[in-house]
Each structure stands twice: as structure tokens, then as C-alpha cells.
Amino acid sequence: MDTQRLTLAVLTLLPLVMACGSDSGDTGSAPAASGMSGVHWRVDSVTVDGTTLQAPAGAGAGLRIGADGTAVGDYGCNAFGAKAAFSGDRVELTHARQTLMACAPRLMAFERAMSRTLTDRSLTVRAEDGRLTLTARDGDRIRLTEEKDASLYGTKWTITSLRADGTATNLPQRATGSAYLTFDRKTGEVTGRLGCNHVTARATVRDGRITLGPASTTRMMCDASLMDTEKSLLRLFSGTATYRLDHRTLTLTSENGESAEAVAGP
Structure with missing residues (x-):
């Protein structure tokens, strides 16, 4: 999932969603809301007119509905925001x-099917054992799976x-996927790669802060x-x-204000 793209795009959409959220409506007390809200759902497939499309690998299509009735997610290419109203x-x-944004044809085809549905x-909402199915009256449906929050370690x-x-900037194309960090609770170290060279350092985690020792590369x-x-x-x-950990996104911010954003890998 391209979480960085989703995060930045959804931040842009949120004011629009919150403005919609001022309308009246029952958004929190219905049975459907209790089983669906507050969970990060990964989209597995969409069925339209009897044809099922599996979510393309790496598409990152997903949905989350907050207790305030606002919904944010990703169609597979583009991020979206909406108002969610529950009834029964x-x-x-x-x-x-x-x-x-425009993406590869396969992603765009999946996006059209998902947004239409x-x-x-x-x-109709059916949530059971970490699975969710949303079904329209004509039989079109979306199947989703609960996606757990990632651990720092x-x-x-x-x-x-x-x-x-x-100013936030994406990594250059040559650097995409080449920079990563892994924190080890047992050894108290962080290891990984910085784009070119591998790195090891002490890492002390306490009270929402990480003290990183000198880098050995x-x-x-x-x-x-x-x-x-x-x-x-x-x-x-x-x-x-x-x-800061938000589901599967980690943001590290240094004392001088510089920061790096990372997403949980496989």
C-alpha cells in the first residue's frame, strides 16, 4: 500500500469530509456502526454485475470509518473521503x-468498480471474525479484511x-524501497538501510521518543x-x-524539525 500517498491525500480531503459531517444523521448507535467503525479495512475484492475483481497486488485499497461518521480510504489509485450514515x-x-491521479489501467479499472459500488x-453490512462484506441491493458487493496496526518493533x-x-518530498525513484529501518526490542538496536549503505545503531524507546546512537554504516x-x-x-x-504510529505509518521527527515517514512492509 502506498501509505504516504494516502496520508497526504487524505489530509487534503479531511476538511471537506468534516464539513459534510455537520449534517444530521445517525452515525454511531446502529448495530452496523459497532461492527464496522474504528477499524482499518483492507479491500480484498469487488463484485460488479456478477464479475469479481481481486484487488491488484500493492493497490492498497482500503476504508476506515471514524466514530464521528467520517470515512477515509483509498480506491486503489486515488484517496477519498466521505460521510458515513448508518441505519440498522x-x-x-x-x-x-x-x-x-492517473494510474495503471488495471488499478483504474479496479478503482472504478470500487467507487461505483x-x-x-x-x-448491507456483515462483519464477522475480522471479515466485512458490504452488499448493495442489486448484489454488487465489496469484501474486506481487518488490517491490524503494525508494531514499532x-x-x-x-x-x-x-x-x-x-516541505515533504517523496524519495527519488532510484531510492524507492531502498531505505528502511527495523527496531529490535531485545537487542535495543535499529538496523536497516539508508538508501545506499546498511546501518546499525543503538535505539532507546521511551515516552514517545526514540534516542538513536551514532550510526555504524x-x-x-x-x-x-x-x-x-x-x-x-x-x-x-x-x-x-x-x-508517531498511525496504523501502518511511522513518522520520526528530529529535534531540528526534520522528519521521515515510513510504511510497514511485509
Whole structure:
């Protein structure tokens, strides 16, 4: 899942969703709400007119509905926000807003099927044992699976973006997937790769902060874009950074305000 893209896009959409949320409606007391709200749901498949489309690998299609009746998620290419209204065993997502990026044809086909099925329709909610099925009256349906929050420890955190001077930038294409960190509770260390070189350092986690010791790295030379990424990440070491975990996204922010955002890998 391209969580960095989803996070940035949804931040843009949230004001629109919150504005919609001021409308009246029952959003929290219905049985459907208790089984569906507050959970990160990963979309597994969409069935339209009797044809089932499996979510493309890496599409990251998903949905989460908050207790305030706002919904955010990803169609597979574009992020979206909407208002969720519950009634009995049904839910309806309305006032949908989405980003307008173009992706590969397979992703766009899945996105069209999912958005057509999910929004502006009354859907029956069936949630059981970490599985969720949303079914329209004509039989179109979406199947989803609960996605657990990632742990700080033992997770491969792949760096997706860097922020400095208030501006966030995605990693260069050559660096995509090449920078990651893994925290080990037992050894008290962080290991990984900074874009070019592998790294090891002490990591002390306490009260929402991570104190990183001096970085011990290999000594390879790589493409300039990889080395630039590495230099930025090295500034997180030999100091203390705050960390924030949000489902499967980790944000590390140094004392000088620079930060790195990462997503949980397989």
C-alpha cells in the first residue's frame, strides 16, 4: 500500500469530509456502526454485475470509518473521503471527494468498480471474525479484511518521504524501497538501510521518543539520489526523535524539525 500517498491525500480531503459531517444523521448507535467503525479495512475484492475483481497486488485499497461518521480510504489509485450514515444493518457513504491521479489501467479499472459500488448506495453490512462484506441491493458487493496496526518493533519500516523546512518530498525513484529501518526490542538496536549503505545503531524507546546512537554504516558509494537520501536520514542519528504510529505509518521527527515517514512492509 502506498501509505504516504494516502496520508497526504487524505489530509487534503479531511476538511471537506468534516464539513459534510455537520449534517444530521445517525452515525454511531446502529448495530452496523459497532461492527464496522474504528477499524482499518483492507479491500480484498469487488463484485460488479456478477464479475469479481481481486484487488491488484500493492493497490492498497482500503476504508476506515471514524466514530464521528467520517470515512477515509483509498480506491486503489486515488484517496477519498466521505460521510458515513448508518441505519440498522446498512451504511451509506455520501458527499464523496477524491484525488484525481492517473494510474495503471488495471488499478483504474479496479478503482472504478470500487467507487461505483461503495459510494452513494445503501449497503448491507456483515462483519464477522475480522471479515466485512458490504452488499448493495442489486448484489454488487465489496469484501474486506481487518488490517491490524503494525508494531514499532520487528516491522520493516520502508521510508517513503522526507520533510525539511516544512516541505515533504517523496524519495527519488532510484531510492524507492531502498531505505528502511527495523527496531529490535531485545537487542535495543535499529538496523536497516539508508538508501545506499546498511546501518546499525543503538535505539532507546521511551515516552514517545526514540534516542538513536551514532550510526555504524557500510562504506559503499551509490547513485547521487541514493546518497542524498542517505545524508538526510543520517541526520536522525546521534540524537532524539519523536515518533508517531498511525496504523501502518511511522513518522520520526528530529529535534531540528526534520522528519521521515515510513510504511510497514511485509
